[in-house]
Amino acid sequence: MSEIRAPRAAGSPAVDDLLRTLAPQVVGLLTRRHGDFAAAEDAVQEALLAAATQWPADGLPANPRGWLVQVASRRLVEQVRSEQARRRREELVAAQLPADRRTAPAADAGAAEQDDTLALFFLCCHPVLSPASAIALTLRSVGGLTTGEIARAFLVPEATMGQRISRAKQRIKTSGVPFRMPAAAEWPARLDAVLHVLYLIFNEGYAGSAGPELRRVELSREAIRLTRAVHALLPADPEVAGLLALMLLTEARGPARTEPDGELVPLAEQDRSRWDAAAIAEGIALITAALPRGPVGPYQVQAAIAAVHDEAPTAAETDWPQILALYGVLARISDNPLITLNRAVATGMVEGPAAGLALLAELPPALAGNHRLHAVRAHLHELAGDLPAAVAEYRAAAQRTASLPERHHLTLRAARLAARS
Incomplete structure (x- = not known):
């Protein structure tokens, strides 16, 4: 197919x-x-x-x-x-x-x-499928992601993901599942998968995993549009509001993520006057209203972290202790290797780079080939002043990413540090 x-x-x-x-x-x-x-x-x-x-x-x-x-x-x-x-x-x-x-x-x-996009979403997230299969099928059919892109998001081989998607489509076909928006009583069984798919589509749009473009704006905008639609159906659900807030607070930084020549700009170096103030205000309002309603879920916590970043007037004024505390909450709710990577950065900013590197040592071997791990190691080594180690890790990260803008940025970063060491 x-x-x-x-x-x-x-x-x-x-x-x-x-x-x-x-x-x-x-x-x-x-x-x-x-x-x-x-x-x-x-x-x-x-x-x-x-x-x-x-x-x-x-x-x-x-x-x-x-x-x-x-x-x-x-x-x-x-x-x-x-x-x-x-x-x-x-x-x-x-x-x-x-x-x-x-x-x-x-x-x-x-x-x-x-x-009918939202109805298609719920068809792909039907309970006849396992959560992993539902998410993969929806990313393919609704999000427009390739099998390779989905495989990278799940950290599995592309062949494995292709088989998963094929089985999911066959399962939908043979089950006789009707194409319609589910009744209210059916929402709880599908909502987690729907939100996770929206989250992954947004992430692929905000930071493309492969190819010549840093951002795929059409994907992130479509994820926001669909999340708004889900929020309109479930305005009292705090996790739906949290996910929408997270997307808005993150997408608000998009205009400052690149130089006019397309060069990637890290968060700490961005011109914050270029951030979208209206999107930040809407995101903060959403997460401020959602958190007291409870229970607190992972999207709300990630939105709170994004809000702390967005509210800081400068990178130097970022409240890293609060961010580290929020990552501690997030790790207890929904720990995974990518959360650990981000928590290691926050740990390095608060407790020192050695503490951040020690946290990375706890990650499973399966993540060893992921470029993000090498990029975080490079950043922490750079903070520690160990420039040769930072250069080696930046080069390793550049070799492993399929995103051309990221590869260029990491290679350039390694070259600049090598010239100083």
Whole structure:
């Protein structure tokens, strides 16, 4: 089964971003209309390929979403007609498509008014799937991430992740799960997976794990949009509010993360006047209201940490003891290696770099090849004044990251330190 991923049209990043946003909406609409998630994915992939070829040359259609719906619908009908063993489904699909929709492309006015992305989210996060499989499938089908990107987020081999996604799609297909928004009573069984997927999509958008771009703004914006939709449905849920706050407080720093030439700028060196003050104010208001409601979950704690960073007028005035205390709370709630990496940085800032390095020594061997581990070690060695060790770790981190901007930044950092040592 092919991946739903908007093809990049050379010289047309705007088209690529638009296709990425529209793809899950069209998959959701066709799944609702025809009842076959896997077939809808295949049909939409063909429509995306057609759009990536035609739109940059001919210009955007008046209704891009309606255009994709029309082309994908025709592809779906063609797929059904080619399978004689599925004649009954062919008749059903043909009956559902009016004649004018089977001819020249035109705007699908009714379809364009309804966004099925959130319903598609909940289909992929159905309890028939294990949490890990649900998250992987949703990242692929809704988030538009490749199998390799998802594998890196979960720290597993790409082949393993590919098998997991294929099994999840087959499980959805054979289970007969209806495509609809779940009733309120069904939310608790799916909410954790939905929030985790939104979190991972945002992270991939804010700091792309691979490729030439540091940020994939269309992903982070879509994650924020969908999280707002979930928050509108569950305004009293403190973890939903915490996740939205975390995204806003983090995305607010986005404009300052790069120099005009694209060079990555670390948090401590950013021009804070370029941060989005409105997003920071909204995020702080959300987390301030959410924390007293309880129970406190990991997204709320991470949002509180982000708020401490964003409220500091300068890097030197950052309240690192408070951040370290919050990481201690986070480790008790939801400890994992990436949290330990961040806690080691905070420990180094409060208790000294030796204490931070000692905390890193507790990490499992499986993380040894992760570039973030080497980058944190480099930072702590640099704080300690051990420049040769810092240079070696920065170079090791650069060799292991698939993000070209990060690789360039780490290599440059190593070169600058080597010149001083």
